Amino acid sequence: MAELIPDSDDVSRLLFEPVMRFDRDLIWENVFQFPTSGGQTESLVWRKYAATVAEVHALGCGHQTAARQKGKNAAYFGGISGNVGDIRSLKSANGISFTIDHFPNEGQEHAHIGFTAGSQKNDRNSLKVLLRSKFGAVESHICPADPASQP
Amino acid sequence: MTKASGSDIVRYEGNSGPFPTEVIGAAGSGTTGRYSDNFSFGISGSYSDIATGTTGAYSSTYVPALGTPNVSSTTGTKSPEQLRFEERRSRLIEAVSGMKHSAPNWSGTASVVREESANSAVGFLRCLPGDAFLPRVAPDGEGDIMFVWDGPIGNCVVTVEKRSLHLVSEPGTANVRHIGPLQFLGFRIPPTIMAHIPRK
Numbered sequence: 422m423a424e425l426i427p428d429s430d431d432v433s434r435l436l437f438e439p440v441m442r443f444d445r446d447l448i449w450e451n452v453f454q455f456p457t458s459g460g461q462t463e464s465l466v467w468r469k470y471a472a473t474v475a476e477v478h479a480l481g482c483g484h485q486t487a488a489r490q491k492g493k494n495a496a497y498f499g500g501i502s503g504n505v506g507d508i509r510s511l512k513s514a515n516g517i518s519f520t521i522d523h524f525p526n527e528g529q530e531h532a533h534i535g536f537t538a539g540s541q542k543n544d545r546n547s548l549k550v551l552l553r554s555k556f557g558a559v560e561s562h563i564c565p566a567d568p569a570s571q572p
Numbered sequence: 573m574t575k576a577s578g579s580d581i582v583r584y585e586g587n588s589g590p591f592p593t594e595v596i597g598a599a600g601s602g603t604t605g606r607y608s609d610n611f612s613f614g615i616s617g618s619y620s621d622i623a624t625g626t627t628g629a630y631s632s633t634y635v636p637a638l639g640t641p642n643v644s645s646t647t648g649t650k651s652p653e654q655l656r657f658e659e660r661r662s663r664l665i666e667a668v669s670g671m672k673h674s675a676p677n678w679s680g681t682a683s684v685v686r687e688e689s690a691n692s693a694v695g696f697l698r699c700l701p702g703d704a705f706l707p708r709v710a711p712d713g714e715g716d717i718m719f720v721w722d723g724p725i726g727n728c729v730v731t732v733e734k735r736s737l738h739l740v741s742e743p744g745t746a747n748v749r750h751i752g753p754l755q756f757l758g759f760r761i762p763p764t765i766m767a768h769i770p771r772k
Contacts, residue, residue, distance in 0.1 A: 437680035447660075447667050447708055449720040452678040454713025461714075463679075488680050495680030514740070514748045543750040546718055546731045547743035554744075 423523040428506030432465040432521065432532055435481045436559065437488075438496040452501070453552050455535070455545065462535040467523060468502070470530035474560050477502075480530065482564040497564055501556040508534070511551050517544035519552070660706050661697055668693045668709055668717060675711035686715040686734065693717040693732040695758030705770040726770030732756070741768040 426432075436452060455461045471477050481497035488495035505521050512518045517540040524533045536545055650658075671685040693709070696719070700706065705726060707719035712731055721728040727745070731738040736753035754762045761769075 436678045439676035439678060440674065440680075440682055443676050444663065444667065447664055448676060449708035449710040449718065449722070450676075450678070451710035451712065451718065454677055454679070454683070454711065456677075456679075456683065456713040457715065484680070493680060497680075511744070513743070514750050541750075542714075542716075542731055542733060543729075543738045543740050543752065545714075546712055546738070547729050547740040547748070547750075549712070549718075550720060550722070550729055551744045 423525055426467055426469075426505055426521055426523055426532060428504075428509060430505050431468040431502055432505055432508070432534075433468060433471070433477045433500040433502040434463070434465055434556065435477070435484060435500050436498055437481075437485070438498050440494060450553075451549060453534070453549050455549065460535070461545070462533045464524075464527070465521065465532040465534050466500070466530050467532045468530075474500070477560075478562040478564075480528075481562060485564050497562065499559045499561040501559055503556040507555045508552065511548055511555065513540070513544035513547055515539075515541065515544050517541075517548065519548065654702060657702055657706065661700070664706060664709055665694050665697050668697065671711055671717065677711065677713070683711060683713070684715075685711050685717055688734045689716040689732050692735055692756055692758055693719070696730070696732055696737070696756065696761065699759065699761045700769070701771075703772045705772060721770045728768055728770055730765065730769075737762065737765050739765050739768055 434452065453463050455463055466477055466480055468477075471480060477500045478497075481500060485495050485497040508519050508521060510518075518537050520533075520535050520537055522533050522535075524531045536548065540548075668690050672687050672690045673684060675683045675685050677683045697706075705721060707721045707728075707730070710718045710720060712718045714733075716731055716733040719730040719732070727742045729740045729743060733753065735756055735758075737756045738752035738754075739750070741747070741749045741751070749768070751764055751768070754765060756762065
């Protein structure tokens with residue numbers, strides 16, 4: 422059953438290495454893309470149910486394993502974390518903000534971040550830029566099952 | 573073709589396309605083509621490398637390389653700053669063009685941008701004058717291209733969506749402004765957008 426996520430809680434975003442290599446000096450790292458194909462939402466980990474970073478990384482490793490079983494070349498490399506209230510406080514010039522909702526159908530810790538109704542392109546893309554500033558530095562990880570991590 | 577007095581200006585003549593026979597524009601030197609896995613990753617740099625103090629170079633009669641003017645190359649004297657500007661712009665154009673085939677994302681999935689948006693984004697880059705700070709670029713997740721100026725060079729986001737431009741100036745501040753969508757046909761950045769592009 423879905424619960425309300427309070428402003429005082431934290432959430433994390435699992436990050437996977439881009440399939441392609443790129444020049445970090447040229448590419449702005451738009452880690453929250455809210456793809457149209459995904460209903461303009463992104464997934465988050467509600468830290469109520471993954472209190473330690475080790476638990477967050479375990480979820481990332483699990484996603485990596487599941488993706489690879491489907492033939493995808495996903496490589497989890499860490500997570501970034503932010504406060505729900507800080508994220509919800511962001512607003513575009515038109516008053517659009519973020520929604521963060523519990524989505525337990527995909528796991529007890531699973532949450533979705535999206536936009537309030539009526540957003541336009543400028544609302545969404547400016548909020549994407551602002552959103553990154555509410556998350557901290559990457560807490561890196563290499564999954565034990567990843568062959569690249571083996572000696 | 574002769575080099576005009578501006579730093580990043582080249583005068584094109586003998587244009588056989590549907591454009592005026594003599595136009596002034598930025599000397600776009602970008603090469604397009606498929607993005608390669610070997611593409612310039614690991615190159616370090618910073619905004620301090622960007623050219624400084626070149627001319628405005630913005631002209632309402634600008635026609636970009638997209639118009640395939642019939643020109644030959646020029647080897648006029650250019651300052652190191654101009655050369656760095658053009659080199660970075662070329663790399664940005666290559667990155668944008670590559671996103672038609674594969675765009676970076678951090679979700680473990682594949683993504684691309686719309687060809688029409690990528691082509692317009694290339695046109696946008698070629699229209700930027702030599703005294704503009706060059707942005708960083710990203711796929712926006714909706715098939716379009718975002719140009720982001722942040723940190724010491726400004727606070728501005730331009731999204732290229734097919735043949736239109738959207739701009740947010742100073743997001744997250746009391747001075748935030750939304751402009752657009754405004755039509756962009758690849759050869760002239762609307763002045764109301766251009767007025768907010770960070771300049772040196």
